[in-house]
Amino acid sequence: MKILIAEDDRIQRIALAGLLTKFGYEVEEVFNGEQALSRMLAPDAPSILILDLIMPKMGGLEVLAHIRKEMLDVKPYLIMLTAKGAKGDIIAGLDAGADDYLCKPFDPGELRARLDVGRRFLKMQGALLESKVALAHQASHDVLTGILNRRAILDQLEKESSRTKRHGEKLAVGICDLDHFKEINDKYGHQVGDEVLRECTRILGENIRPYDYLGRIGGEEFLIIVPQQADTEPLPIFERLREKIAQDKIMTRAGELRMTVSIGISCQSEGGGVDEIIDRADKALYLAKKQGRNRIENSCRSKGTDIDQG
Template sequence: MKILVAEDESTPALFLRRTLERLGHDVVVALDGMKAWELLQQGELRLVITDWMMPGLDGLELCRKIRGQGDSAYTYIILLTAREGLQDRLAGLNAGADDFLSKPTDPAELAARVAIAGRIVAMQEELERKNLQLAELATTDGLTGLKNRRCFNENLITACSFAVRYGYPLSLVMIDVDHFKSLNDSFGHPAGDSVLATLAGILRSETRDHDIVARYGGEEFAILLPATAAAEASLLAERLRSLTTSYPWPQRPITVSVGVATTGGDLATWSELLEAADRALYHSKRSGRDRITHHDSFTQDVVSHSTCDSLKA
């Protein structure tokens, strides 16, 4: 474990360093509180052993600054002190210390306290890892590995707000697999799932790292293209359509219908952009499928929900 020792006296600092290194730890020494704080900003140090009394920034203030970092990874703090009074210990705990070591420090006690710290840090790291996994699961579609609809909608709202505020174009591409229901009926749902997962891979491979690609629901996908004008978005949409059509699908040929919309003109909010892309998608459906439509290129008539549902069949 990498340990930061903050101790302004050279002899105790050397003792701590050598003892901890004999225990197999990687030790960094700071001779004052400000240097310790600087080192903490440069890299992740999960255990800090700090003296109470130091020039510039004492141990209590260092504890408070570490705890004030908020959502950063948890740092375990052992406070070195010759103070034994209850009020002093309470002051240390209130400042954010996890444990105490008496000065002068006994090597056996140091080893025991550090071992306890190591177990707690390991448990905390595992908890953080699991929390990251849960956060990823909450935003990811399990079948395709793409962002899910909830995550996509959150990104859409934010991206549209920035696009309007700063005057850059934002394009939205909506993609729907043609005749997907009949594919499931003919070959079974595992075959349909395989098509969706493969199509997700095509979409990921042809988009940029900062584009947001999501499974919007069922056989429908959505791609958010920041700083992308209508012509560029239409070219990408056509490339995706063509790649899908030419892919060697095992059961039968697969095609997609695509709708594209770009901010500007009458599209200034996320809901307007989404509605325009959706209308463009269903225009592609009504026009024969296996094609793309940009919302600027047709008369935007209203499509009823019943018509939309029948076109998906």
């Protein structure tokens, strides 16, 4: 674990650094408040800061206040150094954001004990942050396929809609529905159906661009968001996806299966909000199903795209 010492007294700084190194810490040293603040706000900042309250250029209290104002995901553990018995300094430092304090001249045993408290705090903070990230992922991702769930993909569509409008770009949306999926569940069971969903998700995910978005909106339906330049067409991207689903073997516990997909496309350039975009894509999908499946209907223009059944 890395510790930063901010102390303008060279003798105190050397003595403290020697003890910390002996305790097994990686030590960095600065001698004024501005250096301390700059280092603690860096991406690779030390986990613990031990700082004197009285330093040149920027005092310890100001450094503490600045660090605590920053919206840091991982908050450092801050220990202030103060003169023995200076109750006013201790109170001021804790009010400014210090987690603990150490009186000078410091006792090695007390120093080690207070650092152990800091390590436990940082470990607990790390566990809480991991739990927060995991919960956020669970809230936004589909459990079966691992891609964005309905709420998350629709939220992303709102964001992309606003962004592309601001930049004068085009936005296309495709609703993809696996053909005859109910028959898979009825014939082979839901476990095989789940395998088909995961494999089709993998194929779709591997064949979209890094800046496209893929989400599952229910059952065997997927929503794909495709940002486009104003002079480009979305059809080739969706045609590639349709072809890959039709061509690739779907390996399941029931053996090799073949799937096809029907896709309805709509574009933001036709006007309306997100609900209208989804509605047009849904109607285009319905038409693709009605016209025989394994095809694309493109509402971005007046006539559907003729695609032979696979």
